[in-house]
Amino acid sequence: MTRINPLPERAIIGMVHLQPLPGSPRFSGDLDGIEQFAINDARTLIAGGCDAIMIENFGDAPFHGSEVTPVTIAVMSRIVSKIVDEVARPEAIPVGVNVLRNDAAAALSIAIASGANFIRVNIHVGGMMTDQGLIEGKAAETLRLREQLGHGPDSAHPIAIFADVGVKHATPLDSEWILEREAQDCWNRGLADALIVSGSGTGQPTSPEDLARVRLATPRATLLVGSGANSENLPEYLRHADGAIVGTSLKQGGDLSKNVDLSIVSEVIKSAKGTEI
Numbered sequence: 001m002t003r004i005n006p007l008p009e010r011a012i013i014g015m016v017h018l019q020p021l022p023g024s025p026r027f028s029g030d031l032d033g034i035e036q037f038a039i040n041d042a043r044t045l046i047a048g049g050c051d052a053i054m055i056e057n058f059g060d061a062p063f064h065g066s067e068v069t070p071v072t073i074a075v076m077s078r079i080v081s082k083i084v085d086e087v088a089r090p091e092a093i094p095v096g097v098n099v100l101r102n103d104a105a106a107a108l109s110i111a112i113a114s115g116a117n118f119i120r121v122n123i124h125v126g127g128m129m130t131d132q133g134l135i136e137g138k139a140a141e142t143l144r145l146r147e148q149l150g151h152g153p154d155s156a157h158p159i160a161i162f163a164d165v166g167v168k169h170a171t172p173l174d175s176e177w178i179l180e181r182e183a184q185d186c187w188n189r190g191l192a193d194a195l196i197v198s199g200s201g202t203g204q205p206t207s208p209e210d211l212a213r214v215r216l217a218t219p220r221a222t223l224l225v226g227s228g229a230n231s232e233n234l235p236e237y238l239r240h241a242d243g244a245i246v247g248t249s250l251k252q253g254g255d256l257s258k259n260v261d262l263s264i265v266s267e268v269i270k271s272a273k274g275t276e277i
Contacts, residue, residue, distance in 0.1 A: 001153065001191060002153040002154065003153065003160075003193045003194075003222070004118070004153050004158045004159070004160035004161075004193045005160060005193060005194065005222050006052070006094040006117040006118055006160055007051060007052055007094060007194075007222070007242075007243055008051050009242065009243075010051075010238055010242070010243055010272050010273060011051040011052055011224075011242065011243030011244075012049075012050050012051050012052075012243060012244055012246055012268060012269055012272050013050065013051065013052045013053065013054050013096065013224070013243065013244070013245045013246065014045030014046075014048070014050035014052070014053050014054075014246055014247070014250060014260070014265065015053070015054055015055075015056065015058075015245060015246065015247030015250070016038050016041045016042050016045070016053055016054065016055040016056070016083070017041075017056065017058035017059065017247060017256055018034065018038055018055065018056065018057050018058055018059055018060075018076070018079065019034045019037055019038075019059040019257075020034075020059035020060055021034065021057055021059065021060055021071070021072055021075045021076070022071050022072075022075055023060075023069050023071045023072060024057075024059065024060040024061075024072075025062070026059065031075065034079070035078070035079050035082060037259070038055065038079050038083065039079075039082060039083060039086065039087060040259060040260075041259055041260045042055075042083045042087045042088065043087055044259065044260040044261075044262050044265060045250070045260055045265060046087060046088065046091050046093055047262060047265075048260075048262050048264075048265025048266045048268075048269055049265065049266060049269035049273075050093070050246075050265065050269065051093070051094075051243070052093060052094040052095065052096065052117075052118075053083070053088060053093060053094075053095055053096070054095070054096035054097070054098060054118075054120060054245060055076070055079065055080050055083065055095065055096070055097055055098070055116075056097070056098035056099070056100055056120070057072060057076060057098075057099060057100050058100065058256065060072065060100060061100075062131070062132070063100045063101040063132055064101060064103070064132065065101055065102060065130070065132035065133055065134075065135050066101070066102050066103060066135055066136075066138070067103055067105075067106075068099055068103045068106050072099070072106070073099075073106050073109060073110060076097070076099065076106075076110050077109075077110045077113045077114055080095065080097055080110055080111075080114040080116055081113065081114040081115070083095065084114050084115045084116060085115070089115070094116075094117040094118065095114075095115075095116040095117055095118075096111075096116060096117065096118040096119060096120060096162065097110045097111045097114075097116050097118075097119050097120070098119065098120035098122075099119075100122070101122060101130065101132050101135065102121065102122045102123050102132075102135050104119065104121045104124070104138060104141075104142040104161075105138075105141070105142065105145055107119035107120070107121070108142065108145060108146060108149070108151075108159060111151075111159050112149055112151055112157075112159065115157070116159070117159065117160065118159060118160035118161070118162055118193070118194075119159060119160070119161055119162065120162045120163075120164070120196065120245075121137075121142065121161060121162070121163045121164070121192075122135075122164045122167045122170075123135050123136070123137045123164065123167055123170070124137045124138075124139050124142070124161070124163035124164070124186055124190050124192055125137040125139050125163070125182065125185045125186050125189065125190040126172070126173075126174070126177075126182060126185065127172075127173045127174075128167060128170035128171065128172060128173065129170065129171045129172075129173055130169060130170045130171075131169065134173070135170075137190070139163075139186075139189070139190035139191070139192075142161065143161070143190075143191055146159060146161070160193040160194065161191075161192050161193050161194075162192065162193060162194040162195075162196055162224065163186050163190060163192035163194070163195060163196065164195075164196045164197075164198060164226060165179065165182050165183045165186055165195050165196065165197055165214055166179050166182060166197065166198070166210070167196075167198065167226075168198040168199060168200055168201050168202065168204065168226065168227055169200075169201055169202070179210060179213055179214065179217075180213055180214065180216070180217035181217075183195055183213075183214045183217045183218045183221070184217055184218055187218045187220075187221045188218075192221075193222065194221065194222035194223070194224055194242075195214060195218060195221045195222070195223050195224070196224045196225075196226040196245065197210050197211050197214050197223065197224070197225065197226055197241075198225075198226030198227040198228075199226075199227045199228045201227070202227060202247075202248060202256075203227060203228060203247070203248035203249070203254070203256075204227055204228050205227070205228035205233065206225045206226060206227055206228050206229070206237065208236050208237065208239075208240060211223065211225065211237065211240035211241050212240050215240050215241075222242050222243075223240065223241045223242050224241055224242060224243050224244060224245055225237045225241045225243070225244035225245065226244075226245050227245070227247075227248075228248075228249075229244040229245070229246045229249065229268075230246070230249040230268065231249075231264075231267040231268045231270070231271040232271070234268065234271045234272050235271060235274075238272060244272070246268055249264065249268070250264050250265050250268065251264075
């Protein structure tokens with residue numbers, strides 16, 4: 001099966017963390033302001049040299065487990081579409097969507113509606129115990145939905161599925177869980193287009209040893225760092241991985257409620273592009 005990879009080598013994917021959206025407990029009531037905040041961050045990430053951006057409803061905690069409400073899909077479609085059309089497409093920058101906590105169907109629908117290029121699925125295969133309760137992967141449903149909607153590998157607008165392995169903020173249900181086995185299942189049986197390895201939580205360092213283990217277990221997979229990347233540790237990470245998703249370290253003062261800092265983005269890109277794999 002052909003895999004979809006919209007990313008260049010040593011890709012740095014900058015995160016756009018959406019503020020609380022309508023329907024979530026901390027929604028401010030100012031949707032226009034939320035949209036502009038996201039657009040500003042997207043512009044800063046691209047100006048700093050990011051190869052791609054990913055947009056997620058980070059401010060919506062506490063998250064639904066596997067199915068968000070219609071208003072979340074509607075609002076995210078509006079914001080992602082605006083970023084694709086006005087910010088990313090003119091610069092030929094791929095855009096991704098992550099609908100927390102694990103609504104792959106919603107993410108895929110938003111990507112199709114907006115023209116985005118990839119989605120992130122936190123739990124694609126197997127099952128994890130999370131703060132939202134038990135969440136089970138729906139690889140079969142996600143892959144079939146992508147084909148039914150006409151956005152598979154051979155389509156005019158293919159949408160890649162980036163899937164986490166040993167996802168953060170979660171505990172495996174299987175007492176005999178092995179990182180390498182989940183990676184192989186996710187790649188060989190779940191047919192993910194890329195694998196993501198993260199630390200234990202948002203902003204927490206990813207283990208280089210875990211990256212090396214997944215690389216050895218799935219040598220043909222596109223492998224991404226999912227958390228904790230910064231200008232200091234990227235050289236070590238990119239010895240094993242093909243790229244990194246960077247969010248927390250790009251914010252002003254490392255504060256997720258603040259805007260992205262252009263000078264920090266530039267330093268991260270300089271570190272990544274100066275690394276030899």
